Amino acid sequence: MKDLKHIHFYENLLEQTGNDLVLQEKEAGGVAVGYTCYYIPEVLLNCGKAFSVRLRAPNTGSLDISQYYMSSFICGYTRALFERAFEGGMNYLDFYASSDTCQQMVRVVENIRDLGLISNPDFGWGIIDAPLKVTPHGLRLYADQITEHILKPLSEKYGVDISDEAIRAAVNEHNEMCAIFEEISELRKEENPRITPREFHILSLVSYASPTSRILPYLRETLEDLRTREADAQNRWRARVVVVGSELDDYDFSEIMENARCYVAADRYCFGSIPGRQQIELNDDEPVLDQVCRFYLETNQCPRFMSQAKIMQRRETIRDLVREYNAEGIVIEQAKFCDFWGYERTLNAQVMQQEYGIPTLGIDREYVVRGSGQLATRMQAFVESLEIKRLQKGGGEK
Amino acid sequence: MKKKRGAADNLNDKTAIQKHREWRGGRDTAYDYLQWCRLWGILIKWAASHPVQNVKALFRYRWMFTYLTVPSFFDRVCEGHRGAALRGARNNLNYLASDVTKTLTTIFSADMHLHPGSKKAEELNRKIICVDELLPNLLGKGFPDCKMILFQEYPMYLPSLINQHSPVHYIEQSELYGLPADVCPLPSFEAGLAIEDDFPKIGCCMLTSNMPCDGSIMTTMLQERRIGLPSQVLNVPLRWKDEEVQGYAVEEIKSAISFLEEHTGCRFDWDALKEACEVWNRQNECKFEKWDYNRTDIPPHTGSSAWLYRIFEHQAVAGEPLALKNDLKVNKILRRQVAAGKCPKTIRHRAIIWNTPCNNYANFNNWLLNCWGIDSVCEMIDIHGTDLIDTSTHESMLRGLADHYQTATMRAHTKGGNEVILDALWEKYEEYNADMIIMFDQISCKGVSAINGLFEEGAMKRGIPMVRVRQDLMDPTSISRREMRNDINIFMQNVMNEEPVDASLVEFDDDQSW
Numbered sequence: 085m086k087d088l089k090h091i092h093f094y095e096n097l098l099e100q101t102g103n104d105l106v107l108q109e110k111e112a113g114g115v116a117v118g119y120t121c122y123y124i125p126e127v128l129l130n131c132g133k134a135f136s137v138r139l140r141a142p143n144t145g146s147l148d149i150s151q152y153y154m155s156s157f158i159c160g161y162t163r164a165l166f167e168r169a170f171e172g173g174m175n176y177l178d179f180y181a182s183s184d185t186c187q188q189m190v191r192v193v194e195n196i197r198d199l200g201l202i203s204n205p206d207f208g209w210g211i212i213d214a215p216l217k218v219t220p221h222g223l224r225l226y227a228d229q230i231t232e233h234i235l236k237p238l239s240e241k242y243g244v245d246i247s248d249e250a251i252r253a254a255v256n257e258h259n260e261m262c263a264i265f266e267e268i269s270e271l272r273k274e275e276n277p278r279i280t281p282r283e284f285h286i287l288s289l290v291s292y293a294s295p296t297s298r299i300l301p302y303l304r305e306t307l308e309d310l311r312t313r314e315a316d317a318q319n320r321w322r323a324r325v326v327v328v329g330s331e332l333d334d335y336d337f338s339e340i341m342e343n344a345r346c347y348v349a350a351d352r353y354c355f356g357s358i359p360g361r362q363q364i365e366l367n368d369d370e371p372v373l374d375q376v377c378r379f380y381l382e383t384n385q386c387p388r389f390m391s392q393a394k395i396m397q398r399r400e401t402i403r404d405l406v407r408e409y410n411a412e413g414i415v416i417e418q419a420k421f422c423d424f425w426g427y428e429r430t431l432n433a434q435v436m437q438q439e440y441g442i443p444t445l446g447i448d449r450e451y452v453v454r455g456s457g458q459l460a461t462r463m464q465a466f467v468e469s470l471e472i473k474r475l476q477k478g479g480g481e482k
Numbered sequence: 483m484k485k486k487r488g489a490a491d492n493l494n495d496k497t498a499i500q501k502h503r504e505w506r507g508g509r510d511t512a513y514d515y516l517q518w519c520r521l522w523g524i525l526i527k528w529a530a531s532h533p534v535q536n537v538k539a540l541f542r543y544r545w546m547f548t549y550l551t552v553p554s555f556f557d558r559v560c561e562g563h564r565g566a567a568l569r570g571a572r573n574n575l576n577y578l579a580s581d582v583t584k585t586l587t588t589i590f591s592a593d594m595h596l597h598p599g600s601k602k603a604e605e606l607n608r609k610i611i612c613v614d615e616l617l618p619n620l621l622g623k624g625f626p627d628c629k630m631i632l633f634q635e636y637p638m639y640l641p642s643l644i645n646q647h648s649p650v651h652y653i654e655q656s657e658l659y660g661l662p663a664d665v666c667p668l669p670s671f672e673a674g675l676a677i678e679d680d681f682p683k684i685g686c687c688m689l690t691s692n693m694p695c696d697g698s699i700m701t702t703m704l705q706e707r708r709i710g711l712p713s714q715v716l717n718v719p720l721r722w723k724d725e726e727v728q729g730y731a732v733e734e735i736k737s738a739i740s741f742l743e744e745h746t747g748c749r750f751d752w753d754a755l756k757e758a759c760e761v762w763n764r765q766n767e768c769k770f771e772k773w774d775y776n777r778t779d780i781p782p783h784t785g786s787s788a789w790l791y792r793i794f795e796h797q798a799v800a801g802e803p804l805a806l807k808n809d810l811k812v813n814k815i816l817r818r819q820v821a822a823g824k825c826p827k828t829i830r831h832r833a834i835i836w837n838t839p840c841n842n843y844a845n846f847n848n849w850l851l852n853c854w855g856i857d858s859v860c861e862m863i864d865i866h867g868t869d870l871i872d873t874s875t876h877e878s879m880l881r882g883l884a885d886h887y888q889t890a891t892m893r894a895h896t897k898g899g900n901e902v903i904l905d906a907l908w909e910k911y912e913e914y915n916a917d918m919i920i921m922f923d924q925i926s927c928k929g930v931s932a933i934n935g936l937f938e939e940g941a942m943k944r945g946i947p948m949v950r951v952r953q954d955l956m957d958p959t960s961i962s963r964r965e966m967r968n969d970i971n972i973f974m975q976n977v978m979n980e981e982p983v984d985a986s987l988v989e990f991d992d993d994q995s996w
């Protein structure tokens with residue numbers, strides 16, 4: 085296939101945590117709000133002049149400093165963020181919106197705060213507590229915590245407009261971006277898809293890591309390009325899978341999948357498009373903040389949710405994605421040292437296989453996956469096992 | 483080199499079992515012996531009350547064998563103690579033994595694994611409420627016709643203290659199942675029990691929780707699947723210093739009460755709860771008094787028989803009149819010794835012990851004191867649930883209970899922001915007039931490891947000698963007792979340039995010890 089429009093530009097943007105679009109938006113008076121987790125409703129960080137940046141640490145090398153401050157048994161993502169802040173790579177941040185939902189991640193923001201790692205005199209931070217099940221009083225807690233620790237400081241310290249109108253405007257813009265992703269996502273259902281897993285991963289990442297208003301024009305053009313794009317004549321994919329799991333902001337992972345000729349039909353991981361790139365419907369009856377918060381609580385797929393309803397929702401979501409995206413298998417990936425996904429990966433790899441009858445591969449991985457021979461070998465083997473299963477069922481070539 | 487003579491001579495090589503009862507002077511040895519006999523009395527009475535059932539339990543549950551080693555465990559925890567420390571320790575431990583044996587009888591009488599198809603056991607189970615062991619069971623006092631049992635306390639937590647090898651098999655099982663080895667051994671041990679089907683089959687419902695941390699959240703999911711009881715999660719907020727989360731915490735307790743009423747068929751009894759909260763407040767006041775004594779130059783009762791009892795009291799017997807009776811008795815003993823200005827131990831250093839202690843080396847405190855003269859005057863694990871419960875209204879009691887949960891063991895410090903665990907350390911250092919910090923580097927406790935650097939820099943800035951002691955909570959295969967001692971030995975010899983109080987204890991082999 086010919087190169088996707090703007091793909092190289094997107095790749096360049098992903099080389100930096102504070103990319104060119106972020107810096108341009110800051111120049112124009114924007115307030116850069118960093119965040120890492122789906123528990124922080126992205127759309128609310130895009131009210132008024134605020135804009136969200138989902139934090140990454142591209143090109144991470146040595147993690148020695150974070151090892152001293154945070155030990156070596158901590159997830160690579162959190163350590164890489166700490167390291168990047170330590171190196172001065174996050175000084176563009178005005179505010180860090182965090183949630184006390186992962187004990188490792190919350191320590192990053194606390195370390196950054198206590199060690200004064202962001203040399204920006206305006207730097208502020210907020211940490212929310214968030215429920216582990218969806219209940220009316222849980223929603224109240226969630227909405228109040230977001231108001232108290234994120235929205236109010238943004239308004240009081242930085243003059244960000246957090247009115248209902250501003251939230252609705254942010255939702256509208258967010259929905260426009262999501263509509264683009266929904267349409268692109270549909271293309272992944274094609275038998276011989278015209279978008280590759282790597283490309284989709286890049287689009288998804290860039291949409292999280294850049295100000296929505298500035299990335300939107302590019303995404304529109306990319307969608308336009310995709311509408312008329314022709315897939316390669318020969319379908320090179322040997323298998324289709326749904327990837328599920330923890331934080332994954334290194335698109336080399338998708339490249340490894342591609343090299344194994346394994347098509348990622350749906351991406352249900354942190355930094356993926358599910359959840360995160362679905363439109364939010366608002367009504368006129370309820371306070372808009374409550375509606376947004378409910379949406380994020382209900383769609384949240386974090387393994388931290390403990391209620392039976394949520395546990396079942398997570399499994400059924402995966403099953404539904406497999407059906408909807410016509411996949412044959414599931415890959416559950418986990419960042420090493422992540423307690424949540426360590427258990428979720430093990431348990432659900434068995435449940436999805438044994439109870440739902442879907443072939444599932446569970447893997448753990450480093451933050452930086454480039455050059456991981458082990459990962460490549462395991463993918464290869466999984467693809468082969470899916471092919472054998474298909475043959476046994478009489479399905480033949482893909 | 484000639485071997486130094488001392489306390490280690492009384493320990494058998496590798497097993498560290500005492501060759502003969504420790505000589506502590508006439509009066510103390512006699513007291514210790516009598517209390518040891520009292521312990522045997524408790525154990526024999528328990529064993530004889532339901533002999534068949536108890537023998538069945540021994541064969542059914544691998545962890546039950548651990549309870550056979552309790553006398554040796556109590557001896558280890560009392561090593562070197564004299565005067566009030568010995569008396570406080572023995573009374574605390576014997577109270578613990580009497581309460582635990584009673585609960586074991588309740589558990590085994592209702593256990594469907596031991597009594598398959600038994601109508602009587604089924605009947606008992608209708609009034610047994612299982613709760614996550616890290617959720618203090620004071621709430622259960624509001625159901626006086628029911629028994630609330632800390633579900634993992636008896637197969638997991640206590641065995642991990644009593645016999646260092648008891649977690650190993652279960653942790654291995656969880657790893658064989660595929661669970662990551664880097665998760666804290668506490669949730670791994672629990673997962674292993676569930677995988678092996680080694681939890682007693684009891685109860686009519688289960689209250690789970692997110693206590694104390696991420697690993698525990700996840701192991702709960704696995705356990706629920708295996709146990710199969712109707713369950714509800716009681717979500718205890720994390721940012722507990724934040725007043726705004728308290729409303730939510732109270733709502734969660736109300737919702738838990740409704741759940742329990744529905745499954746037990748009993749109405750919640752507010753008067754019974756009030757009574758229990760008042761007893762708990764008095765228990766807590768007794769603890770405050772003990773802390774006051776430990777702030778003096780003659781701390782009468784420190785170490786694991788104090789912190790272990792505190793954990794048990796807060797989690798399992800809060801609001802229990804017999805526990806209060808024991809507290810009053812122990813406090814009287816301590817008071818007398820302090821008033822007499824006595825302190826029958828060699829104290830060279832007053833240490834603050836921070837982070838979760840090492841269950842597989844509960845008598846580490848004894849070793850510190852006996853070998854190096856380091857007295858653990860204040861320990862993080864000992865300080866939790868320090869607020870009295872206002873019993874004036876239902877709402878105020880619920881608010882108090884919410885606080886009781888949020889400041890439970892481990893939770894009180896590992897959650898609520900890093901300032902909680904950091905600031906409290908520096909405060910306690912001043913408050914207890916300490917001269918060193920022993921920082922447990924619990925390698926798989928990620929929430930605490932992730933602030934390693936801030937601890938180091940904080941101590942350096944304040945000029946406080948701090949030694950890190952590596953441990954893995956309850957997995958002796960990661961870090962052994964010997965390695966823990968070695969961290970201290972190196973520090974005392976090379977940094978503090980000191981000679982031990984008892985050189986025989988510097989290096990000895992207890993790898994096979996329970």
Ligand code: SF4
Binds near residue numbers: 160188189
């Ligand atoms: S990958 Fe896991 S440990 Fe790392 S930040 Fe996410 S939830 Fe936390």
Ligand code: SF4
Binds near residue numbers: 667694695697
């Ligand atoms: S030691 Fe740390 S990781 Fe283990 S249960 Fe306690 S708080 Fe959790």
